[in-house]
Amino acid sequence: KNEVEQSPQNLTAQEGEFITINCSYSVGISALHWLQQHPGGGIVSLFMLSSGKKKHGRLIATINIQEKHSSLHITASHPRDSAVYICAVRTGYGGSQGNLIFGKGTKLSVKP
Amino acid sequence: GAGVSQSPSNKVTEKGKDVELRCDPISGHTALYWYRQSLGQGLEFLIYFQGNSAPDKSGLPSDRFSAERTGGSVSTLTIQRTQQEDSAVYLCASSSTGGGLQSPLHFGNGTRLTVT
Numbered sequence: 001k002n003e004v005e006q007s008p009q010n011l012t013a014q015e016g017e018f019i020t021i022n023c024s025y026s027v028g029i030s031a032l033h034w035l036q037q038h039p040g041g042g043i044v045s046l047f048m049l050s051s052g053k054k055k056h057g058r059l060i061a062t063i064n065i066q067e068k069h070s071s072l073h074i075t076a077s078h079p080r081d082s083a084v085y086i087c088a089v090r091t092g093y094g095g096s097q098g099n100l101i102f103g104k105g106t107k108l109s110v111k112p
Numbered sequence: 113g114a115g116v117s118q119s120p121s122n123k124v125t126e127k128g129k130d131v132e133l134r135c136d137p138i139s140g141h142t143a144l145y146w147y148r149q150s151l152g153q154g155l156e157f158l159i160y161f162q163g164n165s166a167p168d169k170s171g172l173p174s175d176r177f178s179a180e181r182t183g184g185s186v187s188t189l190t191i192q193r194t195q196q197e198d199s200a201v202y203l204c205a206s207s208s209t210g211g212g213l214q215s216p217l218h219f220g221n222g223t224r225l226t227v228t
Binding site: 033035040041042043044045048086088099100101102103104105 | 171
């Protein structure tokens with residue numbers, strides 16, 4: 001069983017729809033990342049959070065530490081949001097923030 | 113620089129040859145990380161540098177893999193005697209410090225390595 005599970009694996013939406021991508025993990029963590037990978041491979045860090053909720057533009061990330069679950073929401077989705085969204089967790093409190101365990105990603109396609 | 117720069121962007125090599133992959137982090141970033149993304153697989157951590165030292169090498173898959181960082185800046189990932197299973201995209205990231213929620217990761221575009 002993977003330590004970080006994402007759902008769904010693939011998601012197709014119509015422009016304007018509200019989108020939710022889920023991430024569940026089975027290990028103790030000190031932080032959780034949401035990353036965006038566009039076709040061509042470039043990765044952008046969207047959020048890094050350890051509790052509560054963060055918002056940036058149309059993107060919202062929430063985390064529930066007790067339930068070991070995080071969600072990434074996209075409001076008013078647009079075709080340019082089409083990408084692979086990756087959840088990653090940092091375990092423990094020592095060491096580096098870069099030693100992450102990654103989910104396999106959710107491929108999002110937003111149709112005009 | 114404007115972002116994390118990796119070179120080459122693509123590398124095709126024959127099985128058994130050695131390869132070197134380069135990463136130029138964002139100027140001033142003390143922390144540097146290497147990751148690997150194999151076809152059909154998720155990302156996996158390889159090694160972390162803080163300055164020129166590597167306090168976490170736990171992700172290196174075998175002793176054929178090594179990395180160094182000089183001057184607290186450029187890093188080179190070396191794979192000796194490449195095997196076909198080494199084929200992957202190798203990604204580098206940097207951050208301003210090695211921890212804390214105020215220092216997000218900045219990724220390069222990766223080097224796509226193909227071992228024939």
